[in-house]
Amino acid sequence: MEKINEILTLDSNAKIIYPKKGEILQRENELNSKIFYVKKGLLRSFTIDEKGKEHIFIFASAGWLIADIESQEFNQPTELFIDCLEKSEVVVLDRANFMLSNLTEIQLKQNAHLLARRTAVLQRRVIMLMSASAKERYNRFLESYPELPNRVPQRMIASYLGITPQALSTIRRKMVRKN
Amino acid sequence: MEKINEILTLDSNAKIIYPKKGEILQRENELNSKIFYVKKGLLRSFTIDEKGKEHIFIFASAGWLIADIESQEFNQPTELFIDCLEKSEVVVLDRANFMLSNLTEIQLKQNAHLLARRTAVLQRRVIMLMSASAKERYNRFLESYPELPNRVPQRMIASYLGITPQALSTIRRKMVRKN
DNA sequence: TCACATTGTTAATCTAGATGAATGCATAGA
DNA sequence: TCTATGCATTCATCTAGATTAACAATGTGA
Numbered sequence: 001m002e003k004i005n006e007i008l009t010l011d012s013n014a015k016i017i018y019p020k021k022g023e024i025l026q027r028e029n030e031l032n033s034k035i036f037y038v039k040k041g042l043l044r045s046f047t048i049d050e051k052g053k054e055h056i057f058i059f060a061s062a063g064w065l066i067a068d069i070e071s072q073e074f075n076q077p078t079e080l081f082i083d084c085l086e087k088s089e090v091v092v093l094d095r096a097n098f099m100l101s102n103l104t105e106i107q108l109k110q111n112a113h114l115l116a117r118r119t120a121v122l123q124r125r126v127i128m129l130m131s132a133s134a135k136e137r138y139n140r141f142l143e144s145y146p147e148l149p150n151r152v153p154q155r156m157i158a159s160y161l162g163i164t165p166q167a168l169s170t171i172r173r174k175m176v177r178k179n
Numbered sequence: 180m181e182k183i184n185e186i187l188t189l190d191s192n193a194k195i196i197y198p199k200k201g202e203i204l205q206r207e208n209e210l211n212s213k214i215f216y217v218k219k220g221l222l223r224s225f226t227i228d229e230k231g232k233e234h235i236f237i238f239a240s241a242g243w244l245i246a247d248i249e250s251q252e253f254n255q256p257t258e259l260f261i262d263c264l265e266k267s268e269v270v271v272l273d274r275a276n277f278m279l280s281n282l283t284e285i286q287l288k289q290n291a292h293l294l295a296r297r298t299a300v301l302q303r304r305v306i307m308l309m310s311a312s313a314k315e316r317y318n319r320f321l322e323s324y325p326e327l328p329n330r331v332p333q334r335m336i337a338s339y340l341g342i343t344p345q346a347l348s349t350i351r352r353k354m355v356r357k358n
Numbered sequence: 359t360c361a362c363a364t365t366g367t368t369a370a371t372c373t374a375g376a377t378g379a380a381t382g383c384a385t386a387g388a
Numbered sequence: 389t390c391t392a393t394g395c396a397t398t399c400a401t402c403t404a405g406a407t408t409a410a411c412a413a414t415g416t417g418a
Contacts, residue, residue, distance in 0.1 A: 047306055047310065049310045053310070055306065055309045055310050057302070057305065057306065068302075069295055069298045069299050069302055070298075070299035070300075070302040070303055072295075072299075073292070073295045073296050073298075073299040074299065079306070111291055112290055112291050112294060113252070115291060115294045115295060115298060116248055116251075116252045116294060117252050118298055119248045119249075119252075119294060119297055119298045119301060120248050120249035120251075120252040120253065121249075122298060122301040122302065122304075122305060123236070123247075123248055123249040123301065124249055125301075125305050126236065126301060126304050126305055126308065127226055127234065127236065127258070129305065129308040129309065129341070130234045130308065130341040131226065131228045131232070131234045133404075133405095134404075134405070153364090153365065153366090154365080154366070155364095155365070155366085162308070162309040163404095163405070163406090164405075164406060164407080165365085165366075165367095166366090166367080166368085166405090166406080166407085166408095167404085167405055167406075168366095169366060169367055169368080170367090170368085170405090172367095173367080173368090312374075312375095313374075313375070332394090332395065332396090333395080333396065334394095334395070334396085342374095342375070342376085343375075343376060343377080344395085344396070344397090345375085345376080345377085345378095345396090345397080345398085345399095346374085346375055346376075347396095348396060348397055348398080349375090349397090349398085351396095351397095352397080352398090
């Protein structure tokens, strides 16, 4: 994940921002083409459905990219909000530059790996959503992101898992009782 | 989607196969690094969970790639089966070659776009699984892949949507009644 | 400091979709 | 041709998780 820095330093259009907790970096329906690389802190992306309910798509802590790849790839307005959960340090890249600037071959390959890694995470997520119970998904979440439960409120973890805060609370209670 | 052909013709290790309906191209737990590009026909990838239940991850008709990106990116044995639903024509690529062969810059960028497009599809899939009812997911599926219902049995569509064949049958009945 | 919002918990009720089983139909294979 | 296997449908039942609501504990801001 270090090679990204080469890309960043080469991209003269890259800017660094220091968003505060609660700051919104990208809104739904913006025609946006930004990619955010988190150097420090924590961001998240999420949608809001017709009933006004929030669905967290992904958390991005230090070293991760966050962006609305779907709308960017198909040149449509953003579906995802992106906001800041902790005081952060974030590199803002332009999609066009990220994909098309004069990067070296090595950097392009790195780029491909970053995208492949993101895809891999999503692949696992889809399989989990289809085949695992809420309890299993929660346990997998704890294994995969052991530090996040200390940093984000439970209602957001519930939202990430695709369940209500009440359901998560019940799952946790049952897990405690069994130990 | 045509530029892929440039990549294919350059990759001297690429082979063409002609699998028949029902033929399995990749099994779970194989340490495999193949990427399949479908020229004609129809493939699918799927997992089988602990209860023996099938979960279809993706359908790939002409012009699409299919591969277990997750296990490849993390160098682990395959989680996904890949098999053939219709007599097909398929280009078999080696992951190593696909990522690291001496492709031109343009081809590498094309490559990045193919991956980004895959990621975009998965992004939409995750959001749908989290926020939409089975009925809504079915309608979206019909919009996105209008030709597939004629080519694959309903139980597979149900599996793709993450519901049982019975539930899909009920949804369809209700939709017919309303028209 | 006091009002007020946000978070997590519990409990009662409701519902989308799962499960299990039976039936009719079509296709395939000996 | 007959038999068997897979597919779609329907129905009765069950259950994981949603919904609604009430309440305590903690933060937050004027």
